Amino acid sequence: LRQGIPEVIFGSGKTPEQIIGIASAMQARGGENILITRLCTESAKIVGEQIPLTYDPMSKIGIVGRKSEITASGTIAVATGGTSDMPVAEEAALTAEVLGNKVVRLYDVGVAGLHRLLSKLDVLMDAQVVIAVAGMEGALASVVGGLVDCPVIAVPTSIGYGSNFNGLSALLSMLNSCASGVSVVNIDNGFGAGYLASMINHIGGNR
Amino acid sequence: LRQGIPEVIFGSGKTPEQIIGIASAMQARGGENILITRLCTESAKIVGEQIPLTYDPMSKIGIVGRKSEITASGTIAVATGGTSDMPVAEEAALTAEVLGNKVVRLYDVGVAGLHRLLSKLDVLMDAQVVIAVAGMEGALASVVGGLVDCPVIAVPTSIGYGSNFNGLSALLSMLNSCASGVSVVNIDNGFGAGYLASMINHIGGNR
Amino acid sequence: LRQGIPEVIFGSGKTPEQIIGIASAMQARGGENILITRLCTESAKIVGEQIPLTYDPMSKIGIVGRKSEITASGTIAVATGGTSDMPVAEEAALTAEVLGNKVVRLYDVGVAGLHRLLSKLDVLMDAQVVIAVAGMEGALASVVGGLVDCPVIAVPTSIGYGSNFNGLSALLSMLNSCASGVSVVNIDNGFGAGYLASMINHIGGNR
Amino acid sequence: LRQGIPEVIFGSGKTPEQIIGIASAMQARGGENILITRLCTESAKIVGEQIPLTYDPMSKIGIVGRKSEITASGTIAVATGGTSDMPVAEEAALTAEVLGNKVVRLYDVGVAGLHRLLSKLDVLMDAQVVIAVAGMEGALASVVGGLVDCPVIAVPTSIGYGSNFNGLSALLSMLNSCASGVSVVNIDNGFGAGYLASMINHIGGNR
Amino acid sequence: LRQGIPEVIFGSGKTPEQIIGIASAMQARGGENILITRLCTESAKIVGEQIPLTYDPMSKIGIVGRKSEITASGTIAVATGGTSDMPVAEEAALTAEVLGNKVVRLYDVGVAGLHRLLSKLDVLMDAQVVIAVAGMEGALASVVGGLVDCPVIAVPTSIGYGSNFNGLSALLSMLNSCASGVSVVNIDNGFGAGYLASMINHIGGNR
Amino acid sequence: LRQGIPEVIFGSGKTPEQIIGIASAMQARGGENILITRLCTESAKIVGEQIPLTYDPMSKIGIVGRKSEITASGTIAVATGGTSDMPVAEEAALTAEVLGNKVVRLYDVGVAGLHRLLSKLDVLMDAQVVIAVAGMEGALASVVGGLVDCPVIAVPTSIGYGSNFNGLSALLSMLNSCASGVSVVNIDNGFGAGYLASMINHIGGNR
Amino acid sequence: LRQGIPEVIFGSGKTPEQIIGIASAMQARGGENILITRLCTESAKIVGEQIPLTYDPMSKIGIVGRKSEITASGTIAVATGGTSDMPVAEEAALTAEVLGNKVVRLYDVGVAGLHRLLSKLDVLMDAQVVIAVAGMEGALASVVGGLVDCPVIAVPTSIGYGSNFNGLSALLSMLNSCASGVSVVNIDNGFGAGYLASMINHIGGNR
Amino acid sequence: LRQGIPEVIFGSGKTPEQIIGIASAMQARGGENILITRLCTESAKIVGEQIPLTYDPMSKIGIVGRKSEITASGTIAVATGGTSDMPVAEEAALTAEVLGNKVVRLYDVGVAGLHRLLSKLDVLMDAQVVIAVAGMEGALASVVGGLVDCPVIAVPTSIGYGSNFNGLSALLSMLNSCASGVSVVNIDNGFGAGYLASMINHIGGNR
Ligand SMILES: Nc1ncnc2c1ncn2[C@@H]1O[C@H](COP(=O)(O)O)[C@@H](O)[C@H]1O
Ligand SMILES: Nc1ncnc2c1ncn2[C@@H]1O[C@H](COP(=O)(O)O)[C@@H](O)[C@H]1O
Ligand SMILES: Nc1ncnc2c1ncn2[C@@H]1O[C@H](COP(=O)(O)O)[C@@H](O)[C@H]1O
Ligand SMILES: Nc1ncnc2c1ncn2[C@@H]1O[C@H](COP(=O)(O)O)[C@@H](O)[C@H]1O
Ligand SMILES: [Mg+2]
Ligand SMILES: [Mg+2]
Ligand SMILES: [Mg+2]
Numbered sequence A, B, C, D, E, F, G, H: 001l002r003q004g005i006p007e008v009i010f011g012s013g014k015t016p017e018q019i020i021g022i023a024s025a026m027q028a029r030g031g032e033n034i035l036i037t038r039l040c041t042e043s044a045k046i047v048g049e050q051i052p053l054t055y056d057p058m059s060k061i062g063i064v065g066r067k068s069e070i071t072a073s074g075t076i077a078v079a080t081g082g083t084s085d086m087p088v089a090e091e092a093a094l095t096a097e098v099l100g101n102k103v104v105r106l107y108d109v110g111v112a113g114l115h116r117l118l119s120k121l122d123v124l125m126d127a128q129v130v131i132a133v134a135g136m137e138g139a140l141a142s143v144v145g146g147l148v149d150c151p152v153i154a155v156p157t158s159i160g161y162g163s164n165f166n167g168l169s170a171l172l173s174m175l176n177s178c179a180s181g182v183s184v185v186n187i188d189n190g191f192g193a194g195y196l197a198s199m200i201n202h203i204g205g206n207r
């Protein structure tokens, strides 16, 4: 019924053995660029001893059968409010890269220091899609959404404390954005944002 | 700094006089296809007596200077779980049409009667973007997201009662969708979904 | 005043010594098929050294005096959205089996890949009761409820992250199901679902 | 794909004209015992002028083509905590009666006056299914669940004030019931409880 | 024990007669510039017939014995995200003016159109205190807080819909601001912000 | 200004050294029956090596200078729903005993097995005050409140899982009790209940 | 099983006819001092035309067969934070008076003007029980609880706006009181507080 | 665009190496009095081995290049409800001191023992700004706000248990304060309060 399911394994809660099993089966079926998300460092070590694995500790992404090729003509910009949002941003960026996209990173450009964001305006303006990753008050998505005219995928992160309530403040903030063209994925869901950005970017044509 | 702001007036909480004033100014600047959202029937009547207005009572959208022209090559599908979701769906559909998109409607195809959805699979499959509008448990977004390979914009509605908590159940359901390619806008935000869908659809090229 | 209380021990928060004491007393009274739920592997080891115990590490269920006998004529189907829901599903399935029911398992048939569920439609249709176990958006309960005409017991699980809020999204989703015949038990309460399913299945007559 | 969908119209949010249209179409297809739930008195008056309608103002249920026939051999007991819960209870009771069940009512037997409940113990014990309807602290479901050995369908109501939060207190109370055999439907969902009770009662055999 | 309590009457929930009584007593004690907040238009009419009253329908503030005099040397800037936030902003501005402050208004400078805010940067930079009034995602407080070096008093408003939850999104956003120097008052509490701003402004010295 | 402050130390978050210091100072001032609540086993060991300490590991209460004397004529009954509620119940019971009260314990008399509670009715009826300790659905407080005519102090506990939300379900249930004479303290606050019960019991006269 | 149920009718949601029926039946059984709470002015008018009724519009309490007699020797003090809390306070005070208690009122002594409370310290100190009624931040209960050595019954009210969330702020504040001897009833539950205070006051002996 | 950004590093979630890098760069640019907040003891040890660091374990603040100099003429008073609130209070106090303020500490003056607070009234009255730090019911802010006529910055802490919900009770309490001149920062945000207090204090003039 359904086509084009990406070769993705949600690593969280799976044993290294289970992951090796699933990835090997995928490879046997001819799978390339198999993405394993939420793969902790310990599991990555064990998996990597059995099958060739490219592992990125910041995003916790492992890739089996990495094949670099850019297939879409546009660019995806990934922006973060702070440096603590980087693991989620990298999950989005790496996912998009594996799926064939050119990605530019604009990290630590949060709204409390607007000049940092404004100095990168040209990069934002050139993007086909922007992924805005922010915790705390999540204001980045609204500010970016007001500046650019392309789709903005907002990713609230659980970065913060107190009345942040594990990402609730950023989530509600982003859902209530007064900028048009902004939509939201789950808290910390970098993978989902990267995947959707890739879909949209490929609508814009191939390289 | 910012370009391409659509001529949109958020009608809720504005007096007919204020709306006439803003719309007239926009027209004087040469604006066409001016969208007035959340315009109640009473206000529409008064506004329509002063300036030529096309008004749709279901979506509560008024249009000044309607100019029908389809500019994007792809199609946007708008699906709803029930008939009660139609006002929100029409806000999305009309917004997209005014912004130059071809729209197909698939209403009342909720997951409790899956055959209704499956019988329209070809229409869904042909779309460039799908807008999934649903209240209550909001399962439509996940089911549609699992069937199609294009971006799905999920719109939770406030339809329901009890532990629906004014749309919270559908909102959380859609944010936690296990289907890839799904993002979410605010509860009952048909305008935002239609606007974003138009952005994505235009990335796919002009007619 | 009350009859037919099953011989069940809620293991969570009890020491191995307390469990051995209660189970031994039950056995002395002639108890068979004594169910110990939420029994961790460490406790199971200690208990098993003192009294004969069948232990299942996935569901964390221990059984003292296991006596296999199927007493109800109908079948209970246990379905899950993903593989991570299996511990909860097995708690339900094992409970139902110990209470004398025939159980069929349909695991990992979540709505993001509808073909997996539809390919098992005959099994679902043959069941007297269905237990639908799902985390994240919990859409499985609605889809199954729309397909079958028998009672569906929905079990939300705490599987997910972010705005899942430890099972809240699946719980609200299931409570708001637009399918008829669906009722809900507590988050992760596989035991409760298995027990209730057995009650209903036995209403349908004995083998 | 799906069979046995009952002829039910959710009246809330539909105009009398829409209801007349749907009900007439159902009748034309040979439908009997068409249930219209959440039908307000004003709409009922208008509908009743066009098609023969039996209307019950307490439960807000209208029935077109009422055909009384009891098809299941068992009995459904509907109990409420207070008199304010009666509209929800009657929605459940009438739904069950229309679907062919014998129903006994035990109203105002809340746990703050336990003797009222205990004096009706024989009636509860004879039931095939019990529907426990309660607002405020919703303790009725647990107490009944501890007394009977048949399935208990708990219906939280929005009756109460303050920290009741529109039924949340009763809902959470019922979901956390320490009695086995209890499952829960949405706040004020009398229809859902009556429908499910009928399903279970018919498993017990026909009259 | 306590000194300097301002002559303020919280009008909400008081009858015109009660308000006239309290205000007259205050006047008899020599009170000037008596502020009546949350005074609806109907009550204002009745009160104004008995005692000389200056009434502002937007902020719902009535003043008895208005005496214009600016006592503090600095300036308070009041900024809003949208036009719908104006009633709350005016409650703050008028309160501050009555308490002897020079006030500048920057309305409808929300972050979705950043140029509007940036074009007023000199005004913001000149202020002794800024009051940032915003609903929806409440991002204005963070952006302003990042631009200026004076205290920012953030006032979340209940403007918005859906997951705005009556001002919760703006409230959480403002409490989690990553800009330093920002503190928050209750949702829609323009009076509290104006009062506090006046306190701070007067610390800066008299005119 | 204030008299009769009990000699109580809230042990949670204090180092053994701090506790020894405070308790020694109290003893030096002539203090007897000094209560240390929330004292973990490790701290108790260290404290006990320095000053004579009676320690109860279940309630986590330590007493310095224990002096047994019953001063009030009435009796306090402490009832729990399950065995897991015992630590909280013992915090209440021991506090009351140290403050000079006769205490009777009725543990594991939850409403899912009503006969256990009813068989102890005489004991409940004889009490001057009842402390009802329960987690999960917290129905015990309502049932007890309906049976007795003396004040009932309800203590919700955090025992449970899923939609229990760390005691929220029991808390809301108890606040919404339809029985008269019931009031509520914080989740797991056995100390507060024991202290208040002692106050009320001493109003009833001394021994 | 149960004795001493007071003759109380919860008027909210009952028709005047129902109330007349219940009250007449109570009177026929010899009932005196029948309390009808939450009785709106319109209903009171109709009821009063049929049976002799004393009605107090502030507390919305009606009394049939009023018989003034003070039976307890102690005094109950009822304090409020503001004047808006008076309807709830009067519900408590009148309930206590009807049940035979001497009541003193200390209204508008909220903590933002501590001198008002401290000037009444002797009255508070003389009470057998204090009922502390407060909305907004509900701090009154803690301050009073720290001053007196008798039981304090805290009644949160729904007075406030914004993040008051209909009484939630006062409710949580009171449940977390760091003063000993404080317990809490439901938001706006003046009746429950008056009833419990009467119970405690009567423990202290009769007049 | 922006001036006067203080040299502050948010230590939480940064490695010692990252902190050393950032602090060294700041020093190289001529930075003095570099504040590192939320620096755990382990990291402080490592950082201190590389660059000269003054570390305070209670507030978890590290300072590089400490330069004591008081620049503002007024005084900041920091008050706490209990001793457990001291880490947050010290974060505020040290921040203010590093920024050039004279700070007086009033710890453990919570409202349950009002005499402790009232005995320090002169100190409070002399302050230019008060920081009120409290957990549990957070009543301190209202009481202090009612006593003083200067700005009060309220800091809710996460100290408490049960329905405290990690600081929510104190947060809501403070936001709903009926005292004028009170504003609120995030739960446990001592730094933010100290920073804002310093801003306000410096408005009052230099030493
Ligand atoms: N129904 C709607 N929901 C959310 N945003 C809207 C809606 N209609 C219009 N808008 C937004 O509101 C802006 C106009 O707001 P205003 O200036 O208040 O009329 C437009 O630019 C849109 O981005
Ligand atoms: N996993 C579970 N979840 C909810 N209830 C359970 C579970 N396992 C056992 N129970 C219930 O707990 C009761 C036994 O509890 P206990 O007396 O504490 O061992 C049984 O009668 C069941 O009703
Ligand atoms: N709009 C407002 N929001 C919050 N507090 C207010 C408002 N207006 C007045 N107040 C406070 O209410 C007090 C007067 O209340 P009252 O005695 O009820 O009239 C004043 O001293 C102010 O502190
Ligand atoms: N378990 C407890 N829960 C709530 N409050 C307590 C508890 N134990 C002691 N307290 C209160 O805490 C006060 C002592 O606190 P501290 O000065 O921090 O030791 C006592 O006067 C009691 O009112
Ligand atoms: Mg944009
Ligand atoms: Mg898809
Ligand atoms: Mg079905």
Ligand SMILES: [Mg+2]
Binding pocket: D144, D145, D146, D147, D148, D149, D150, D179, D180, D181
């Ligand atoms: Mg049972």
Ligand SMILES: [Mg+2]
Binding pocket: E144, E145, E146, E147, E148, E149, E150, E179, E180, E181
């Ligand atoms: Mg700033």
Ligand SMILES: [Mg+2]
Binding pocket: F144, F145, F146, F147, F148, F149, F150, F179, F180, F181
């Ligand atoms: Mg009672």
Ligand SMILES: [Mg+2]
Binding pocket: G144, G145, G146, G147, G148, G149, G150, G179, G180, G181
């Ligand atoms: Mg006290």
Ligand SMILES: [Mg+2]
Binding pocket: H144, H145, H146, H147, H148, H149, H150, H179, H180, H181
């Ligand atoms: Mg003040």
